[in-house]
Amino acid sequence: MAYELHYWPGIQGRGEFVRLSLEAAGAEYVDVARGEGGLEAMRHFLEHPSVQRPPFASPFLVDGSLVIGQTAAILLYLGPRLRLVPASLADRLWVHQIQLTIADLVQEVHDLHHPIANALYYDDQKDSALRRSEDFRRNRLPKFLAWFEAVLARNARNARRTVPRLVGARLSYADLSLFQVVDGLLYALPEASGRALRKTPLVAALHAGVGAERRVAQYLASERRLPFNEEGIFRHYPELDG
């Protein structure tokens, strides 16, 4: 049976991390909320008292009787099923740890434009956003990228590869997620991200290489890939790019 992915239909958002793994593995899935009546189905799982284990928020995955929320937990579940993690416990924990660190970065990128509250418009928190983004560009972005660079540099299996992997020699869901974060950063903060990526060539090579994987490239060129926009996590507000 096809996996059901439930996520807001107009944005890439956090759903995109799940979508990329499903697409890269060639898995059958339904992007429920983008079909007819799909938003009602999503609201059912989030809000109806008959749902025994309700997700706190979207995205969530439905696989038979299982309902799994939290992007990293979804990928933890899908990883072995989609062959997007190595076999050993140590490797799987390491992939998950990297995914959780990517999730932290994603949250910080979100908070660049919403440092005060999701319930407020960007314009009503712009002063705070300007200050937050200054710190992000100066401290946080280089720190995160330097960590990913170190992870790539210390993976011995990358010695002979042109496209480096975060863990082991095969594509993992963490590689796909790092691709997505870098892609989003290049959209949202092209100046700052371009500068930072020149200092982390392995991260840049991973981004280019993962985007060129056959199934990923096909997906990115398809209508299933929504464009970035100013409703999602990665928003291009030039004033935040310094």
Add this chain to the structure above:
Amino acid sequence: MAYELHYWPGIQGRGEFVRLSLEAAGAEYVDVARGEGGLEAMRHFLEHPSVQRPPFASPFLVDGSLVIGQTAAILLYLGPRLRLVPASLADRLWVHQIQLTIADLVQEVHDLHHPIANALYYDDQKDSALRRSEDFRRNRLPKFLAWFEAVLARNARNARRTVPRLVGARLSYADLSLFQVVDGLLYALPEASGRALRKTPLVAALHAGVGAERRVAQYLASERRLPFNEEGIFRHYPELDG
């Protein structure tokens, strides 16, 4: 061999979620950074180029050759070993999903006093903090607590229990983590948290009940339990309590 926990010695912080699970299970562990030379050991794992899989930040757990960062990943690893998760995959994923949602709440609590940057003092971001905490008290705190309440209410195994559990009938690491978040909220925002908890009696009962578990109570009364303070995640700044 004893588990090694590495975390900043002066605060409960994120390390406390790991500590509580280790203590509740009666596991042998060393709180490395609180011993002599312990901060150097911690810095080694975070900074030395010879570490093949460096954690991004503390806390991290060392178990033999395994080094695991990210609180939720540490608990994912420890859960089965400490008998703090049920046996089935579905239940384990659900516990993990709850833990990740608790982690999101913890991040929001942290950002109450640091909405702009960790690199700045609280006083230099107080205006933003006041606005953020207003939204948190009004929208986010009730939303999170209502979700935990729903999870507790929908766990059929709680029908005959005085102390409810989040998943199944036995104590899980998610129960311990929810205890800790509520404990921290009551310290940081006693007014707002007290008000919110009156509407979520099962969450309040879990907090009281978990704190009274024999090993947990012993730990809380010991010197190993650091007091809350204004260096950690949960800080009592009365102006943020509304």
